[in-house]
Amino acid sequence: MRLVMVGSGYVGLVSGVCFADFGHDVVCVDKDPAKIARLKNGEVPIFEPGLDTMLEANMRAGRLSFTTDLTEAARDADAIFVAVGTPTRRGDGHADLTYVYEATREIAVLAAENAVIVTKSTVPVGTGDEVERILREVRPGANISVVSNPEFLREGAAIEDFKRPDRIVIGTDSDHARYVMTEIYRPLYINQGPLLFVSRRTSELIKYAANAFLAMKITFINEMADLCEKLDADVQDVARGIGLDNRIGAKFLHAGPGYGGSCFPKDTLALVKTAQDAKSPTRLIETVVEVNGRRKKRMAEKIIAACGGSVAGKRIAVLGLAFKPNTDDMRDAPSLDIIPALQAAGAEVIAYDPESMEQARQVLNVGFAEGPYDCIEGADALVIITEWNAFRALDLKRVKASLKSPVVVDLRNIYRPQEMKALGFTYHGIGRGA
Numbered sequence: 237m238r239l240v241m242v243g244s245g246y247v248g249l250v251s252g253v254c255f256a257d258f259g260h261d262v263v264c265v266d267k268d269p270a271k272i273a274r275l276k277n278g279e280v281p282i283f284e285p286g287l288d289t290m291l292e293a294n295m296r297a298g299r300l301s302f303t304t305d306l307t308e309a310a311r312d313a314d315a316i317f318v319a320v321g322t323p324t325r326r327g328d329g330h331a332d333l334t335y336v337y338e339a340t341r342e343i344a345v346l347a348a349e350n351a352v353i354v355t356k357s358t359v360p361v362g363t364g365d366e367v368e369r370i371l372r373e374v375r376p377g378a379n380i381s382v383v384s385n386p387e388f389l390r391e392g393a394a395i396e397d398f399k400r401p402d403r404i405v406i407g408t409d410s411d412h413a414r415y416v417m418t419e420i421y422r423p424l425y426i427n428q429g430p431l432l433f434v435s436r437r438t439s440e441l442i443k444y445a446a447n448a449f450l451a452m453k454i455t456f457i458n459e460m461a462d463l464c465e466k467l468d469a470d471v472q473d474v475a476r477g478i479g480l481d482n483r484i485g486a487k488f489l490h491a492g493p494g495y496g497g498s499c500f501p502k503d504t505l506a507l508v509k510t511a512q513d514a515k516s517p518t519r520l521i522e523t524v525v526e527v528n529g530r531r532k533k534r535m536a537e538k539i540i541a542a543c544g545g546s547v548a549g550k551r552i553a554v555l556g557l558a559f560k561p562n563t564d565d566m567r568d569a570p571s572l573d574i575i576p577a578l579q580a581a582g583a584e585v586i587a588y589d590p591e592s593m594e595q596a597r598q599v600l601n602v603g604f605a606e607g608p609y610d611c612i613e614g615a616d617a618l619v620i621i622t623e624w625n626a627f628r629a630l631d632l633k634r635v636k637a638s639l640k641s642p643v644v645v646d647l648r649n650i651y652r653p654q655e656m657k658a659l660g661f662t663y664h665g666i667g668r669g670a
């Protein structure tokens with residue numbers, strides 16, 4: 237199949253590279269010339285484990301190319317995927333669909349007869365209807381279908397998720413589109429990745445419902461963590477104790493500083509807005525959004541309390557800036573709430589992250605260290621915000637010797653309280669007892 241990805245960011249690029257790896261001919265398009273120039277050189281502009289080698293192999297095999305010009309790419313494509321951003325719209329919390337509709341207008345002019353336009357971006361219910369309306373306006377009478385195919389990959393494990401998905405959701409009522417989508421995903425179908433065909437509107441809602449549910453699960457365990465701190469219980473054990481129940485499941489039960497990232501914050505908010513507009517408010521998710529927002533702000537207070545009630549004039553070492561490990565993505569990362577609040581309280585913050593410092597420099601005004609020990613040297617407290625593997629096995633004796641005072645605030649519970657206390661640290665985890 238000949239495929240085009242419009243938008244070559246985290247989702248478009250991973251999807252394009254993986255589709256090429258299945259054997260399809262793929263052209264990835266982006267309107268950012270700098271991004272395309274790097275990609276043409278075989279350089280991956282984002283950090284995603286395994287993506288560079290797969291990209292290079294598929295470029296060499298002649299199945300994958302990059303361009304800023306949709307014209308040539310779209311001409312004989314069987315399917316054109318839209319994978320552009322859908323950030324929160326300024327002011328009202330709805331998803332901003334400007335990029336989706338702009339891309340639609342460009343595609344509508346160029347798409348071949350019988351092509352399928354596939355929305356991979358996360359879009360509110362009814363967006364496919366509007367895409368179709370634009371298409372009919374620009375190309376009346378053309379035989380082109382509009383399909384919803386939301387993406388569920390996780391940054392940091394994107395290739396594995398794309399190639400071994402729990403399910404592939406496809407929203408269409410067109411037989412031709414169903415055939416094209418089945419052909420595109422045939423390699424996965426053989427790997428037992430179930431294809432779920434539903435209506436387009438249902439498909440759009442499935443994506444938001446999935447993200448809202450996961451955000452709710454995280455928020456639930458975070459509230460249990462707060463309770464554990466009051467009742468002298470351990471949230472890690474509570475998570476294990478409930479997670480072993482198959483009806484609950486162990487995943488997404490890690491207490492932490494609150495969810496962030498490029499999807500959960502904007503998607504929960506967009507779902508709340510959609511539901512309010514539909515006069516069917518999702519009270520549960522409204523509360524999740526509110527509780528999570530407050531939590532991220534409260535984390536700075538927790539750190540200040542751990543430092544004896546004031547961080548004024550103190551040097552705080554922060555390990556981990558990205559919203560989660562194995563990505564360089566800083567969008568809505570908890571560090572963006574925590575660090576400015578510490579600085580506002582008078583702290584000097586020095587930070588280290590294995591991959592996200594280039595991105596972080598654009599949004600944070602902190603000192604950057606060369607490595608974890610360099611970061612910790614002479615600090616009044618160590619704060620772990622992202623649970624990179626590289627931080628899980630620090631030489632704790634060296635850490636203790638480097639810190640001016642042995643205060644550790646571990647917002648990801650990567651260390652054991654008893655061991656840390658035995659080593660002489662004043663250790664503060666999340667929900668690890670009174």
Ligand SMILES: NC(=O)c1ccc[n+]([C@@H]2O[C@H](COP(=O)([O-])OP(=O)(O)OC[C@H]3O[C@@H](n4cnc5c(N)ncnc54)[C@H](O)[C@@H]3O)[C@@H](O)[C@H]2O)c1
Nearest residue numbers: 243244245246247266267268320321322335339357358387
């Ligand atoms: N990042 C994730 O983990 C993830 C997971 C699942 C779904 N999604 C959804 O996928 C969509 C894309 O997310 P992302 O993280 O890849 O975004 P991103 O910001 O990394 O990438 C979007 C890209 O689209 C390009 N673009 C915008 N308009 C264009 C146009 N008209 N023509 C060509 N290129 C254009 C931008 O230059 C940018 O490179 C969003 O709707 C998001 O919610 C993201």
